[in-house]
Amino acid sequence: xxxxxxxxxxxxxxxxxxxxxxxxxxxxxxxxxxxxxxxxxxxxxxxxxxxxxxxxxxxxxxxxxxxxxxxxxxxxxxxxxxxxxxxxxxxxxxxxxxxx
Amino acid sequence: xxxxxxxxxxxxxxxxxxxxxxxxxxxxxxxxxxxxxxxxxxxxxxxxxxxxxxxxxxxxxxxxxxxxxxxxxxxxxxxxxxxxxxxxx
Numbered sequence: 001x002x003x004x005x006x007x008x009x010x011x012x013x014x015x016x017x018x019x020x021x022x023x024x025x026x027x028x029x030x031x032x033x034x035x036x037x038x039x040x041x042x043x044x045x046x047x048x049x050x051x052x053x054x055x056x057x058x059x060x061x062x063x064x065x066x067x068x069x070x071x072x073x074x075x076x077x078x079x080x081x082x083x084x085x086x087x088x089x090x091x092x093x094x095x096x097x098x099x100x
Numbered sequence: 101x102x103x104x105x106x107x108x109x110x111x112x113x114x115x116x117x118x119x120x121x122x123x124x125x126x127x128x129x130x131x132x133x134x135x136x137x138x139x140x141x142x143x144x145x146x147x148x149x150x151x152x153x154x155x156x157x158x159x160x161x162x163x164x165x166x167x168x169x170x171x172x173x174x175x176x177x178x179x180x181x182x183x184x185x186x187x188x189x
Contacts, residue, residue, distance in 0.1 A: 009108055013115075016142060020118040023138050029130050032122070036138050047145045055157060063161045064148065067168055071144065074168070078137055078175040085183035086130045 008050025015043030028094030029086055037079035045072050102153070109149045116142045133178050140171035 022035025048068035052061040116139055123135035144164050151160025 006104060009104075012145070013108055013111055016112065016145070017115055019138065020115050020142075023119050023122050023135060029128060029134070032131065032134055036134055036141075040138060040141060044141055044145060048148065051145075051148050051152065054152070060157050060161050063165065067144065067148075067161070067164055070172075071141065071168055074172040075137075075141055078172055078179070079134075081176055081179035082130055082133055082137070082182075085179045086128075088183055091128060091130065 002054055005050045005054035008046050008053060012043045012045070012047030012050060015039050015046060017043075019043055029091060030083055030093055033079045033083045037076045041072055041075040044068070044075065105149055105152055109146065109153065112142060112146050112149065116146065129182060133175065133182070137171070137175045140167075140174070143171075144168055 019035050019040030022039060023032050026032045026035060045068050048064050048071070052064040052068070055061045055064065119135040119138045121135075123132055123139065126132040126135060144167060147160055147164050147167060148157070151157040151164075154160070
């Protein structure tokens, strides 16, 4: 059992938990898109890196690293595209003066 | 290591149920798309873990690559459509 792989997978699971709770708990769409774009991406990257370390030196590990790099590029782009669509449709951001 | 991977798989399956609240009861359509994107990105880790549990990681990783591409293109296409269409769900 590889200690480094276990530590990476546990850190990734922690950041995935933080991302899920942020999506459900934060008050606004724009702040929720922060939870998707940052902590969820870090959790995915750490989990896939830990699984690649657990697999060892094979071709499959290279494919897992390819998926990790692609997700680290693509997930913030998707979050930014959603936030830009919401901003162009004039979705009102959460402020102190229009707090319910 | 197999018991550890089984535990992490069960934990991530439970974690994936949390954004379903945002998917069902989101105030706007953007919140629903955000919940769908979060669930789809957690599915990548779940599929890789299931591949390791079955001992067929070489087959499941190709599925993970195709799924990540489909998830990204789906969210981008929905964002473009919503940018043109409007806020009404």
